[in-house]
Structure formats: C-alpha cells, structure tokens
Amino acid sequence: VSERFDFVVIGSGPAGQKAAICAAKAGKRALVIERARAVGGACVHHGTIPSKTLRETVLAVRGLARRSGGAMGRMAASSSTEIRGLMTRVERVIGAHEDYIATQLARNGVAVWHGQARFVSAHEIEVRAPSGSVSRAWGDHVVLAVGTRPRTPPGVDVDHEHVFDSDSILSMTYLPRSMVVLGGGVIACEYASIFAALGVEVTIVDSGARPMAFLDPELTSGFVDAFRAHGGRYLASCRAKSARHDGLAECEIVLDNPAGHERVTAEKILCALGRVANVDALALEAAGLATNDRGLIAVDDEGRTAVPHIYAAGDVIGPPALASAAMEQGRHAIRHALGLPSGTAASVSPIGVYTIPEIASVGLSESEALARFGGCVVGRAPYRELARAHIAALDDGFIKLVADPAGEKLVGVQVLGDGASELVHVGQMAIAGGLEIDALIETSFNFPTLAEGYRVAALDVVKRRP
Ligand SMILES: Cc1cc2nc3c(=O)[nH]c(=O)nc-3n(C[C@H](O)[C@H](O)[C@H](O)COP(=O)(O)OP(=O)(O)OC[C@H]3O[C@@H](n4cnc5c(N)ncnc54)[C@H](O)[C@@H]3O)c2cc1C
Numbered sequence: 001v002s003e004r005f006d007f008v009v010i011g012s013g014p015a016g017q018k019a020a021i022c023a024a025k026a027g028k029r030a031l032v033i034e035r036a037r038a039v040g041g042a043c044v045h046h047g048t049i050p051s052k053t054l055r056e057t058v059l060a061v062r063g064l065a066r067r068s069g070g071a072m073g074r075m076a077a078s079s080s081t082e083i084r085g086l087m088t089r090v091e092r093v094i095g096a097h098e099d100y101i102a103t104q105l106a107r108n109g110v111a112v113w114h115g116q117a118r119f120v121s122a123h124e125i126e127v128r129a130p131s132g133s134v135s136r137a138w139g140d141h142v143v144l145a146v147g148t149r150p151r152t153p154p155g156v157d158v159d160h161e162h163v164f165d166s167d168s169i170l171s172m173t174y175l176p177r178s179m180v181v182l183g184g185g186v187i188a189c190e191y192a193s194i195f196a197a198l199g200v201e202v203t204i205v206d207s208g209a210r211p212m213a214f215l216d217p218e219l220t221s222g223f224v225d226a227f228r229a230h231g232g233r234y235l236a237s238c239r240a241k242s243a244r245h246d247g248l249a250e251c252e253i254v255l256d257n258p259a260g261h262e263r264v265t266a267e268k269i270l271c272a273l274g275r276v277a278n279v280d281a282l283a284l285e286a287a288g289l290a291t292n293d294r295g296l297i298a299v300d301d302e303g304r305t306a307v308p309h310i311y312a313a314g315d316v317i318g319p320p321a322l323a324s325a326a327m328e329q330g331r332h333a334i335r336h337a338l339g340l341p342s343g344t345a346a347s348v349s350p351i352g353v354y355t356i357p358e359i360a361s362v363g364l365s366e367s368e369a370l371a372r373f374g375g376c377v378v379g380r381a382p383y384r385e386l387a388r389a390h391i392a393a394l395d396d397g398f399i400k401l402v403a404d405p406a407g408e409k410l411v412g413v414q415v416l417g418d419g420a421s422e423l424v425h426v427g428q429m430a431i432a433g434g435l436e437i438d439a440l441i442e443t444s445f446n447f448p449t450l451a452e453g454y455r456v457a458a459l460d461v462v463k464r465r466p
Pocket of ligand 1: 010011012013014015016033034035036040041042043044046047048049051052115116117118145146147148166187278281282313314315316321322323324325326352354
C-alpha cells in the first residue's frame, strides 16, 4: 500500500529542498526521497559548499600574503595550505549545512525517506532503502529534482586516485605539484584557479577558443590573464583524446591539437567535461516520461514536464545549473501547482562564478545589448581607481555597466574581481527596479567600498553618452 502525499519530491538538493518546504508552508503534505546518506544534494556534498569553502581558505591565505607584502603569507602558507587542514574545515562546513537543511525540513513537517526512488506509475513511486526494505509513496504531484553527476568521456580513465572528477577531487590527500584540468566550463575554471592559487602548476585543456564562453569576453580574458599571471597555463582549442595514469609516476594526456602541443603530463588530472542527469534509475517510462536529446528532462516555463502533474527543477532540466536557479525553480513549480502567484524578480537572475578572480554578471552583456538594441553605452570602473581596492591590495578587477543606446537606462552589469558575486546584486536590484544611470550617480555609497565603483562607472557612461 502506498502512503499518500500531496507532493512527492525526488532529490534533496537545492531544488528539492525548496520545493518541499514551499509545499509544506502552504499546508500540504510533502515527502522528500533521497538516496544519499544525508540530505543536501551535490550542492552540499560535492559541489558548491566544499569548493567554496576551500576557496575561501585559499583567499584568506593569499590575502594575508598580499596585504603584508609577502611576509605573513609565507608563514600562513606553510601552516594552512596542508591539504588535510583545508579538508577538515570543509567537513565541518558540510556537516553544519547538512544539519541546517535536515532541521529546516523537519521543522516544516516535511517527511524524508532515504532510498532510491523509481516510478511504478505516473503517481506511484517505489523507494528502496539501503537496508533493502521497499516502501511506496503516492503523490498527487511529483517533483523531479534528481540533479546531475560528472560525465566521464571515453578515453578518460577516471580512477579517483590520479585522475579525478569534481565529485572526488577533494578526496586528494596531498597537494600535487602539477595538475591538468580538462574542460573550460565553470567547474573546471573554479578548481583550476583555486589550485593555481595554492601553488600547484595548473594547465587547463579546453576544446573552446575561450573558457566559459557564455560570459562577456572581457570577463573571460580577465580571468585567463589573471590565471596566467598566477602561473597557470591555458591551452585553448584542443581536446584530450586520452587521459590516464601511466601506472608509474605521472598522468599523461594525449591531445588532438592543431597548435602543436601533443602530449601533456601532470601528477594529477581533474576531468570537468560536463555533467549527465541522474535519470537512469528512475524508470521514467513507467510515468510516461522520457529524456530529451541532451539526456535532460524537458519542462515548460512553469517547470511542468510532458505529464502535467509531474514537475522537474534544478540541474536535471539543464542550464544555468546553479544552486540559486535550482531553488527558484523548485519554489516556482510548487507555486504553479498550487495556483499561487509567482514573483517577477527571478527574471533578472545573476550569475556568480567563484574563480580567482571572481566573476559575476546580471542582465545583458555588451554584445547582447548590441544585438537587442543595435547599440549601447558602456562605462567602466577599474578597481585601481577605487580606494578600497588600494587598501585591500586588489589590482585586478572592474565593474562594467551596460546602458541602453541613449546611455540612460541600466540593462546589464559585469564584475570581475574580489567581491564580484556580492557587488552584482546592487546592479540586479537597479535593473529589476528599472533605475536610470543617473540614480547611481545621485546615490551616496559608503567610502571606502568596492560598491562605490558603480558611481565611477555610471559617470563613465555619462561621459560617453551620444
Ligand atoms: C564543483 C561544483 C561547484 C559548484 N559551485 C556552484 C556555485 O558556486 N554556485 C552555484 O549556484 N552552483 C554551483 N554548483 C552547481 C550546484 O551544485 C547545482 O546547481 C545544484 O546542486 C543543483 O541542485 P539540484 O537540486 O538540481 O540537484 P543536486 O544538488 O544534484 O541534488 C540532487 C539529489 O537527488 C538525489 N537523487 C538522484 N536520483 C535519485 C533517486 N533516483 N532517488 C533518490 N534520490 C535521488 C541525489 O542523491 C542528490 O542528493 C556547483 C556544482 C559543482 C559540481
């Protein structure tokens, strides 16, 4: 016999959590099914939280070095960059986050079953617990929030000892001397810049002409310049034909590369060549569902799949594949199912990329504005013109504002450098509120701050108005 719920949510990552809590807050009976030992999803256990915790520690050590002219950095580097020490902190942060999510689900009365879920029919889901016991749940509505896992392409021999993927990279027990990162996406660039900042000789092997090609080229070239300045090597337009440990001392990567590099060696490899949806175990056909040609679950603007009472949210539906988007998609699906109004602010969603230096973007890029309006006015505030950046020894970075062709209305913001993922929210609110460039000039910002760069960049826009 199946236990009946208003909403059955499969997966406890950001999308599943927020969907279940949204349903429970609306007075509905919600169940979350999670096959992993703990709730939180890839976000908490293998993705956002661990990578950002490691990065924060690295930044603290690097910041100390920069601000003390090197003296304190040497001391800090020798005591803090031992990989075991860095990982202890990661485990503490993951534990705290996991507890917080479990408590939040319990406080809202959301039931949590641990086990592997699979459809028996469009409303019925079988859950096989790790002990082998089987239970069944019936959902008037179902939300698929099963996320993704790293893709291992043919020829790449991921052994989790010498050749890692993004799920296993932080299980390394010591820092290698050298590392090749396969891929030019966000995860590849984030880890490449973190390890480069830790003193590892990092080479990025990217099949594209530039990394993170969905971003404004000024942001990506700023990233590549800084990565090279920190000793990183960026190989564009080349593909790894094979990548494996040679069984002795090193890893070898054979490249398919017209530019000449044919073979690269390193102590370790990180394979970050995309992700695949966690749909294999779900028996989608029993619910009348199928994946699309990219192996993802297709949904409409409301998050509905081809079966109207089944929604999908988060990475399993595809880009942008960010935790922030996953949360919003989870809530949006429930609000739609319950006939509740949805907010409109989500239409101006920011992107944050935690490379070193950090990158953030919201609204239109310069090329998108050109394509949409046939013109635009751009203003910049380089960090070197900001007192806060001098004090904090931040040389790389800028705030770039994109305005309409008259140079009056703010339509996009791009930020490179420390604080980018926080700074971008000023622009997000300005765009969502339809603010004019002049409003940024009339605003008094704290001094010294990086946010003051909005005023500097707005003045630059005014200077360039037609
Ligand atoms: C290294 C890395 C760094 C990242 N950094 C950032 C960042 O800085 N900022 C950001 O916004 N995003 C970041 N992301 C992306 C972010 O982690 C994802 O967008 C987010 O986790 C997606 O949430 P989700 O709920 O869709 O899926 P997930 O978090 O993947 O959760 C899915 C859950 O479903 C469970 N599940 C799957 N199949 C079944 C089944 N059949 N039965 C039961 N349970 C099942 C899984 O065990 C998992 O717990 C990063 C990702 C990675 C890998």
